[in-house]
Amino acid sequence: MPTTVLDAPTLETLIAASVAAPSIHNTQPWRFRLDAPTLTLEIRAVADRGLRHTDPSGRALHISVGCALFNLRVAIAHHGWEPVTRLLPRPEEPDLLATVRLGGSARSSTSVPLLYEAVWRRHSSRFPFSDRQVPTSVLAELAEAAQAEGAVLDVPEPMEVDRLLRLTGQAEQRNTADTDRAVESRRWVHAPNPNSLGMPPEAIGPQDFRERIPMRDFGAHRRPAGLAARPFEKRPSVVVLSTLHDRRADWLRAGEALEHVLLVATGHGVRASLLHQALEWPDLREQLADGRRAHPQMVVRLGYGPEGPASPRRSARQALTD
Numbered sequence: 001m002p003t004t005v006l007d008a009p010t011l012e013t014l015i016a017a018s019v020a021a022p023s024i025h026n027t028q029p030w031r032f033r034l035d036a037p038t039l040t041l042e043i044r045a046v047a048d049r050g051l052r053h054t055d056p057s058g059r060a061l062h063i064s065v066g067c068a069l070f071n072l073r074v075a076i077a078h079h080g081w082e083p084v085t086r087l088l089p090r091p092e093e094p095d096l097l098a099t100v101r102l103g104g105s106a107r108s109s110t111s112v113p114l115l116y117e118a119v120w121r122r123h124s125s126r127f128p129f130s131d132r133q134v135p136t137s138v139l140a141e142l143a144e145a146a147q148a149e150g151a152v153l154d155v156p157e158p159m160e161v162d163r164l165l166r167l168t169g170q171a172e173q174r175n176t177a178d179t180d181r182a183v184e185s186r187r188w189v190h191a192p193n194p195n196s197l198g199m200p201p202e203a204i205g206p207q208d209f210r211e212r213i214p215m216r217d218f219g220a221h222r223r224p225a226g227l228a229a230r231p232f233e234k235r236p237s238v239v240v241l242s243t244l245h246d247r248r249a250d251w252l253r254a255g256e257a258l259e260h261v262l263l264v265a266t267g268h269g270v271r272a273s274l275l276h277q278a279l280e281w282p283d284l285r286e287q288l289a290d291g292r293r294a295h296p297q298m299v300v301r302l303g304y305g306p307e308g309p310a311s312p313r314r315s316a317r318q319a320l321t322d
Contacts, residue, residue, distance in 0.1 A: 006034070006036075006039055006102065010079060011034060011316075011320075012316040012317065012320075013075065013079075013316075014041070014072060014075045014076060014079070014316075015032050015072075015316035015319055015320055016313075016315070016316040017071045017072065017074065017075035017116070017119050017120075018030075018032065018043075018068045018069070018071045018072040018075065018319075019068060019313050019314060019316065019319050020071060020119055020120060020122070020313060021064070021067035021068040021070070021071045021259055022064070022067055022122075022123070022124060022258075022259070022262070022274065023064035023067065023068075024051065024054070024055065024060040024061070024063075024064055024276065025051065025054075025185065025188040025198065025199065025218075026188065026197065026198055026199045026311040026312075027049040027050070027051065027061075027064070027188065027197060027198075028046075028049065028064075028196075028197055028313065028314055028319075029045055029046045029049040029050055029061045029064055029065065030043055030044065030045065030046060030064070030065050030068050030097075030319065031043075031044050031046050031319055031320075031321050032044075032319050032320050032321070033320070033321050033322070034320070038101060039081075039101060039102040040099050040100065040101040040102070041072065041099065041100045041101075041102075042096060042098075042099050043065055043068065043069055043072070043096075043097050043098045043099070043100070044095045044096050044097065045058070045061060045062075045065060045095045045097055047095065049061075049197070051184055052184070053178070053180040053181045053184045054175075054181050054184055054185065054280055055280065058248075058251075059251050059279075059297075060276065060279075060280075062097065062248055062251035062252050062254075062255065063251050063252075063254050063255035063258060063297060063298065064255060065097045065098070065252060065255060066251065066252040066253060066254060066255015066256045066257075066258070066259070067255045067256070067258055067259035067262075068255075068259075069085070069097075069098050069100070069252065069255065069256055070149070070255070070256040070259040070260055070263075071119050071259060072100055073085060073100060073256075074112060074115045074116050074119060074263070075116060075119065076100060076102055076106075077106040077109065077112045077116075078112055078113065078116040080105060080106055081102040081103060081104070081105070081106055082102075082103035082104050082105065082106045082107065083100050083101075083102070083103070083106075084100065084101040084102075084103040085098060085099070085100050086098065086099045086100075087249045087252050087253070088248060088249055088252075097248075097252060098252060114267050115260075115263045115264070115267070117267075118263040118264075118266040118267045119263060121266055122262055122263055122266040123307075123308070123310040123311065124272060124273050124274060124308070124311075125205070125271040125272070125273055125305060125306060125307055125308040126203070126204060126205030126206075126215055126216075126273050126308060127205045127206065127271075127305055127306045127308045128206070128208070128230055128231065128232040128233060128305055128306075129232070129233045129236070129237075129271060129301075129302075129303025129304055129305035130233065130303065130304050130305055131233050131234055131235060132303070132304045133235070133237060134237045134270055134302050134303065134304075138265075138268050138270065139155050139237075139239070141264055141268075142239065142261045142264055142265060142302075143155070145257070145260040145261045145263075145264045146241060146257040146258075146260065146261050148257075148260060149253055149256040149257035149260050150243070150253045150256075150257065151241055151242065151243050151253060151254055151257035151258075151297070152241070152242045152243070152244075152294055153239050153240070153241050153242075153257075153261060154239060154240045154242065155239050156238060156239075156240065158235065161236065161238045163290075164238055164240070164275075164278075164288065164299060165212065165213060165214065165236070165238070165275075167278040167284050167287055167288060168214045168275045168277050168278045168299065169211070169214040170278070170284060171214075171277035171278040171279075171280060171281050171284050172214040172216060172217070172277045174281060175216070175277060175280070176217065181280075185216075185218045186218060188218070189201055189204065189218045192312045195314060195318070196312040196313055196314045196315070196318075197312075197314065198311075199218070199311045200309065200311065200312070202309050203308065203309045203310070203311050204216075204217070204218055205273075205308060206228045206229060206230040207228070207229045207230075208229070208230070208231065208232040209229035209230060209231060210231060210232065212232060212234075212236075213232045213233070213236055213301065214275070214277065215232075215273070216276075216277060233303060233305075236301055236303065237301065237302040237303050238275070238299060238300065238301055238302070239261075239299075239300050239302060240288070240296050240298070240299055240300075241254060241257060241258055241261065241296070241297050241298040241299075241300065242254075242289075242292075242294035242295055242296045242297060243257075243294065243295055243297055244293065244294055244295070245295065246295040250295070250297075251297065254297035254298065258297070258298050258300075261300070262300075265302060269304065270302050270303065270304065271302070271303055271304065271305055271306075271307065271308075272300055272301065272302050273300075273301045274298060274299070274300055274301075275299040275300070275301055276298065276299065278299065279296060279297070279298065279299070
Protein backbone atom coordinates (compact mmCIF):
# COMPACT_ATOMS: atom_id res chain seq x y z
CA MET A 1 0.00 0.00 0.00
CA PRO A 2 1.39 3.45 -0.85
CA THR A 3 1.71 6.07 1.85
CA THR A 4 -0.16 9.38 1.60
CA VAL A 5 3.16 11.25 1.69
CA LEU A 6 5.52 11.50 -1.26
CA ASP A 7 9.01 11.68 0.21
CA ALA A 8 11.93 13.36 -1.56
CA PRO A 9 13.81 10.17 -2.59
CA THR A 10 10.67 8.67 -4.15
CA LEU A 11 9.89 11.93 -5.95
CA GLU A 12 13.40 12.00 -7.42
CA THR A 13 13.03 8.40 -8.54
CA LEU A 14 9.75 9.19 -10.29
CA ILE A 15 11.30 12.14 -12.12
CA ALA A 16 14.45 10.16 -12.99
CA ALA A 17 12.28 7.48 -14.57
CA SER A 18 10.40 10.10 -16.55
CA VAL A 19 13.52 11.84 -17.92
CA ALA A 20 14.93 8.48 -19.03
CA ALA A 21 12.49 8.75 -21.95
CA PRO A 22 13.68 9.46 -25.49
CA SER A 23 13.36 12.93 -26.98
CA ILE A 24 14.18 14.36 -30.39
CA HIS A 25 17.92 15.16 -30.50
CA ASN A 26 17.93 14.42 -26.74
CA THR A 27 16.61 17.94 -26.14
CA GLN A 28 14.67 16.76 -23.06
CA PRO A 29 12.07 19.52 -23.58
CA TRP A 30 10.26 19.08 -20.28
CA ARG A 31 10.20 20.36 -16.72
CA PHE A 32 8.29 19.05 -13.73
CA ARG A 33 6.57 20.65 -10.76
CA LEU A 34 4.92 18.96 -7.78
CA ASP A 35 1.72 20.40 -6.38
CA ALA A 36 2.20 18.90 -2.92
CA PRO A 37 -1.32 19.45 -1.47
CA THR A 38 -2.93 17.45 -4.29
CA LEU A 39 0.01 15.06 -4.95
CA THR A 40 -0.07 16.11 -8.59
CA LEU A 41 2.94 16.30 -10.90
CA GLU A 42 2.82 18.82 -13.73
CA ILE A 43 4.78 18.31 -16.96
CA ARG A 44 5.46 21.50 -18.88
CA ALA A 45 7.15 22.10 -22.21
CA VAL A 46 10.43 24.02 -22.29
CA ALA A 47 10.15 26.22 -25.36
CA ASP A 48 13.84 27.05 -25.67
CA ARG A 49 14.58 23.34 -26.12
CA GLY A 50 12.24 23.11 -29.08
CA LEU A 51 13.60 22.78 -32.63
CA ARG A 52 12.33 25.86 -34.45
CA HIS A 53 13.34 24.69 -37.92
CA THR A 54 13.05 20.92 -37.62
CA ASP A 55 9.85 20.89 -35.55
CA PRO A 56 8.04 24.22 -36.09
CA SER A 57 4.62 22.85 -35.06
CA GLY A 58 5.98 21.28 -31.85
CA ARG A 59 4.64 17.86 -32.82
CA ALA A 60 7.92 16.07 -32.03
CA LEU A 61 8.21 18.01 -28.76
CA HIS A 62 4.75 16.76 -27.72
CA ILE A 63 5.71 13.19 -28.64
CA SER A 64 8.87 13.51 -26.55
CA VAL A 65 6.85 14.72 -23.56
CA GLY A 66 4.35 11.90 -24.14
CA CYS A 67 7.21 9.40 -23.80
CA ALA A 68 8.25 10.99 -20.51
CA LEU A 69 4.62 10.96 -19.37
CA PHE A 70 4.33 7.23 -19.96
CA ASN A 71 7.49 6.53 -17.96
CA LEU A 72 6.09 8.64 -15.15
CA ARG A 73 2.84 6.66 -15.18
CA VAL A 74 4.78 3.39 -15.02
CA ALA A 75 6.97 4.61 -12.14
CA ILE A 76 3.99 5.88 -10.15
CA ALA A 77 2.18 2.56 -10.57
CA HIS A 78 5.36 0.68 -9.62
CA HIS A 79 5.48 2.62 -6.34
CA GLY A 80 1.91 1.68 -5.53
CA TRP A 81 -0.19 4.67 -6.63
CA GLU A 82 -2.76 4.84 -9.39
CA PRO A 83 -1.62 7.49 -11.94
CA VAL A 84 -4.55 9.75 -12.79
CA THR A 85 -3.58 11.56 -15.99
CA ARG A 86 -5.01 14.65 -17.69
CA LEU A 87 -3.69 15.90 -21.02
CA LEU A 88 -3.65 19.64 -21.76
CA PRO A 89 -5.65 20.35 -18.58
CA ARG A 90 -5.62 24.17 -18.76
CA PRO A 91 -6.08 25.74 -22.21
CA GLU A 92 -4.97 29.10 -20.83
CA GLU A 93 -1.56 27.53 -20.01
CA PRO A 94 -0.42 26.00 -23.33
CA ASP A 95 2.96 24.96 -21.94
CA LEU A 96 1.24 22.70 -19.37
CA LEU A 97 1.04 19.51 -21.41
CA ALA A 98 -0.10 17.05 -18.75
CA THR A 99 -0.75 16.47 -15.06
CA VAL A 100 -0.52 13.17 -13.21
CA ARG A 101 -2.12 12.87 -9.79
CA LEU A 102 -1.02 10.12 -7.43
CA GLY A 103 -4.36 8.46 -6.76
CA GLY A 104 -5.29 5.50 -4.59
CA SER A 105 -3.68 2.09 -4.63
CA ALA A 106 -2.63 1.00 -8.11
CA ARG A 107 -4.57 -1.76 -9.78
CA SER A 108 -2.69 -5.05 -9.90
CA SER A 109 -0.82 -5.52 -13.17
CA THR A 110 1.76 -8.10 -14.15
CA SER A 111 3.17 -5.77 -16.81
CA VAL A 112 4.17 -2.87 -14.54
CA PRO A 113 7.29 -4.52 -13.01
CA LEU A 114 8.52 -5.52 -16.48
CA LEU A 115 7.91 -2.07 -17.91
CA TYR A 116 9.51 -0.36 -14.91
CA GLU A 117 12.63 -2.50 -15.21
CA ALA A 118 12.82 -1.67 -18.94
CA VAL A 119 12.61 2.09 -18.22
CA TRP A 120 16.17 2.02 -16.91
CA ARG A 121 17.59 -0.13 -19.73
CA ARG A 122 15.91 1.33 -22.80
CA HIS A 123 17.84 3.58 -25.12
CA SER A 124 18.08 4.00 -28.86
CA SER A 125 20.68 2.09 -30.83
CA ARG A 126 21.79 3.68 -34.09
CA PHE A 127 24.13 0.80 -34.87
CA PRO A 128 23.70 -2.00 -37.43
CA PHE A 129 21.40 -4.85 -36.46
CA SER A 130 21.73 -8.50 -37.43
CA ASP A 131 19.56 -10.06 -40.13
CA ARG A 132 17.59 -11.96 -37.49
CA GLN A 133 13.94 -11.01 -37.89
CA VAL A 134 11.72 -9.86 -35.02
CA PRO A 135 9.21 -12.69 -34.36
CA THR A 136 5.60 -12.16 -35.37
CA SER A 137 4.51 -12.81 -31.79
CA VAL A 138 6.68 -9.94 -30.53
CA LEU A 139 5.40 -7.58 -33.24
CA ALA A 140 1.84 -8.48 -32.22
CA GLU A 141 2.66 -7.63 -28.60
CA LEU A 142 4.10 -4.28 -29.68
CA ALA A 143 0.92 -3.54 -31.64
CA GLU A 144 -1.13 -4.32 -28.52
CA ALA A 145 1.03 -1.91 -26.51
CA ALA A 146 0.36 0.88 -29.03
CA GLN A 147 -3.36 0.11 -29.08
CA ALA A 148 -3.53 0.33 -25.29
CA GLU A 149 -2.49 4.00 -25.60
CA GLY A 150 -4.89 4.85 -28.43
CA ALA A 151 -2.48 4.45 -31.35
CA VAL A 152 -1.95 1.98 -34.19
CA LEU A 153 1.30 0.17 -34.99
CA ASP A 154 1.49 -1.11 -38.57
CA VAL A 155 3.98 -3.71 -39.77
CA PRO A 156 4.57 -2.96 -43.47
CA GLU A 157 5.34 -5.57 -46.11
CA PRO A 158 8.92 -5.59 -47.54
CA MET A 159 7.99 -3.49 -50.60
CA GLU A 160 6.34 -0.91 -48.35
CA VAL A 161 9.43 -0.88 -46.12
CA ASP A 162 11.49 -0.02 -49.20
CA ARG A 163 9.16 2.90 -49.94
CA LEU A 164 9.33 4.18 -46.37
CA LEU A 165 13.11 4.05 -46.39
CA ARG A 166 13.24 5.91 -49.71
CA LEU A 167 11.10 8.68 -48.22
CA THR A 168 13.33 8.75 -45.15
CA GLY A 169 16.36 9.02 -47.44
CA GLN A 170 14.81 11.94 -49.31
CA ALA A 171 14.14 13.69 -46.02
CA GLU A 172 17.68 13.08 -44.80
CA GLN A 173 19.06 14.63 -47.99
CA ARG A 174 16.83 17.67 -47.53
CA ASN A 175 17.86 18.05 -43.89
CA THR A 176 21.53 17.89 -44.81
CA ALA A 177 21.08 20.50 -47.56
CA ASP A 178 18.98 22.85 -45.41
CA THR A 179 21.43 25.18 -43.67
CA ASP A 180 19.10 26.17 -40.83
CA ARG A 181 18.19 22.58 -40.00
CA ALA A 182 21.81 21.40 -40.28
CA VAL A 183 23.02 24.10 -37.89
CA GLU A 184 20.14 23.41 -35.49
CA SER A 185 20.88 19.68 -35.55
CA ARG A 186 24.63 20.14 -35.15
CA ARG A 187 24.35 22.18 -31.98
CA TRP A 188 22.88 19.19 -30.13
CA VAL A 189 25.93 16.99 -30.81
CA HIS A 190 28.73 17.63 -28.32
CA ALA A 191 30.65 16.12 -25.45
CA PRO A 192 28.66 15.65 -22.22
CA ASN A 193 28.13 18.93 -20.38
CA PRO A 194 26.78 19.94 -16.97
CA ASN A 195 23.25 20.21 -18.38
CA SER A 196 23.45 16.70 -19.93
CA LEU A 197 21.50 17.78 -23.00
CA GLY A 198 22.16 16.68 -26.57
CA MET A 199 24.15 13.68 -27.72
CA PRO A 200 27.80 12.74 -27.42
CA PRO A 201 29.35 12.04 -30.85
CA GLU A 202 29.86 8.35 -30.02
CA ALA A 203 26.09 7.88 -29.63
CA ILE A 204 25.40 8.92 -33.22
CA GLY A 205 26.54 5.62 -34.72
CA PRO A 206 27.90 4.84 -38.16
CA GLN A 207 26.27 5.41 -41.54
CA ASP A 208 25.08 2.59 -43.80
CA PHE A 209 27.55 2.40 -46.67
CA ARG A 210 24.87 0.77 -48.82
CA GLU A 211 22.75 3.86 -48.06
CA ARG A 212 19.76 1.55 -47.71
CA ILE A 213 18.93 2.65 -44.17
CA PRO A 214 19.24 6.44 -43.98
CA MET A 215 20.58 7.07 -40.50
CA ARG A 216 20.53 10.71 -39.43
CA ASP A 217 23.99 12.22 -39.55
CA PHE A 218 23.00 15.27 -37.48
CA GLY A 219 23.95 18.03 -39.86
CA ALA A 220 26.33 16.56 -42.42
CA HIS A 221 29.10 15.45 -40.07
CA ARG A 222 30.76 13.43 -42.82
CA ARG A 223 34.46 14.26 -42.80
CA PRO A 224 37.55 12.13 -43.39
CA ALA A 225 37.79 11.64 -39.63
CA GLY A 226 34.04 11.73 -39.10
CA LEU A 227 31.36 9.08 -39.21
CA ALA A 228 32.46 5.62 -40.26
CA ALA A 229 30.44 3.69 -42.86
CA ARG A 230 29.40 0.09 -42.14
CA PRO A 231 26.93 -2.38 -43.64
CA PHE A 232 23.52 -2.41 -42.00
CA GLU A 233 20.95 -5.21 -42.07
CA LYS A 234 19.73 -6.31 -45.50
CA ARG A 235 16.09 -6.78 -44.47
CA PRO A 236 15.30 -4.15 -41.84
CA SER A 237 12.26 -4.55 -39.60
CA VAL A 238 10.33 -1.27 -39.71
CA VAL A 239 7.01 -0.35 -38.07
CA VAL A 240 4.90 2.81 -38.33
CA LEU A 241 3.08 4.36 -35.37
CA SER A 242 -0.05 6.36 -36.28
CA THR A 243 -3.03 8.05 -34.67
CA LEU A 244 -6.53 8.57 -36.04
CA HIS A 245 -6.41 12.35 -35.42
CA ASP A 246 -3.56 14.85 -35.47
CA ARG A 247 -4.19 17.25 -32.59
CA ARG A 248 -1.89 18.17 -29.71
CA ALA A 249 -3.51 15.55 -27.47
CA ASP A 250 -2.97 12.95 -30.20
CA TRP A 251 0.72 13.83 -30.34
CA LEU A 252 1.00 13.29 -26.60
CA ARG A 253 -0.84 9.95 -26.87
CA ALA A 254 1.48 8.98 -29.71
CA GLY A 255 4.42 9.60 -27.38
CA GLU A 256 2.85 7.45 -24.68
CA ALA A 257 2.23 4.71 -27.23
CA LEU A 258 5.76 4.99 -28.60
CA GLU A 259 7.34 4.61 -25.18
CA HIS A 260 5.04 1.69 -24.32
CA VAL A 261 6.17 0.00 -27.55
CA LEU A 262 9.85 0.72 -26.86
CA LEU A 263 9.68 -0.61 -23.30
CA VAL A 264 7.98 -3.84 -24.39
CA ALA A 265 10.59 -4.21 -27.15
CA THR A 266 13.37 -3.67 -24.60
CA GLY A 267 11.88 -6.40 -22.44
CA HIS A 268 12.20 -8.79 -25.39
CA GLY A 269 15.80 -7.78 -26.10
CA VAL A 270 14.80 -5.91 -29.25
CA ARG A 271 16.77 -2.75 -30.07
CA ALA A 272 15.15 0.27 -31.69
CA SER A 273 16.07 3.46 -33.49
CA LEU A 274 13.71 6.20 -34.57
CA LEU A 275 13.56 7.23 -38.24
CA HIS A 276 11.83 10.58 -37.85
CA GLN A 277 13.24 12.45 -40.85
CA ALA A 278 10.32 12.07 -43.29
CA LEU A 279 7.90 13.24 -40.60
CA GLU A 280 9.69 16.59 -40.51
CA TRP A 281 8.55 17.54 -44.04
CA PRO A 282 4.77 17.91 -44.54
CA ASP A 283 4.74 16.57 -48.10
CA LEU A 284 6.82 13.51 -47.19
CA ARG A 285 4.74 12.89 -44.08
CA GLU A 286 1.66 12.89 -46.31
CA GLN A 287 3.33 10.34 -48.56
CA LEU A 288 4.09 8.18 -45.52
CA ALA A 289 0.35 8.05 -44.87
CA ASP A 290 -0.21 6.88 -48.48
CA GLY A 291 -3.87 7.84 -48.54
CA ARG A 292 -4.75 6.20 -45.21
CA ARG A 293 -6.93 8.09 -42.75
CA ALA A 294 -4.39 7.62 -39.97
CA HIS A 295 -1.69 10.22 -39.31
CA PRO A 296 1.85 8.77 -39.07
CA GLN A 297 3.70 9.94 -35.97
CA MET A 298 6.87 7.82 -35.93
CA VAL A 299 8.79 5.30 -38.02
CA VAL A 300 10.69 2.81 -35.86
CA ARG A 301 13.46 0.44 -36.91
CA LEU A 302 13.61 -2.72 -34.80
CA GLY A 303 16.13 -5.53 -34.57
CA TYR A 304 18.83 -7.36 -32.69
CA GLY A 305 22.30 -5.95 -32.32
CA PRO A 306 24.65 -3.90 -30.16
CA GLU A 307 23.17 -1.77 -27.44
CA GLY A 308 25.29 1.24 -28.30
CA PRO A 309 26.10 4.10 -25.93
CA ALA A 310 23.31 5.96 -24.16
CA SER A 311 22.79 9.71 -24.41
CA PRO A 312 23.11 11.50 -21.04
CA ARG A 313 20.15 12.80 -19.08
CA ARG A 314 19.63 15.72 -16.77
CA SER A 315 19.24 14.83 -13.11
CA ALA A 316 15.86 14.71 -11.43
CA ARG A 317 16.75 17.79 -9.41
CA GLN A 318 17.63 19.71 -12.59
CA ALA A 319 14.28 18.77 -14.14
CA LEU A 320 12.21 19.80 -11.10
CA THR A 321 11.05 23.35 -10.49
CA ASP A 322 9.45 24.88 -7.40
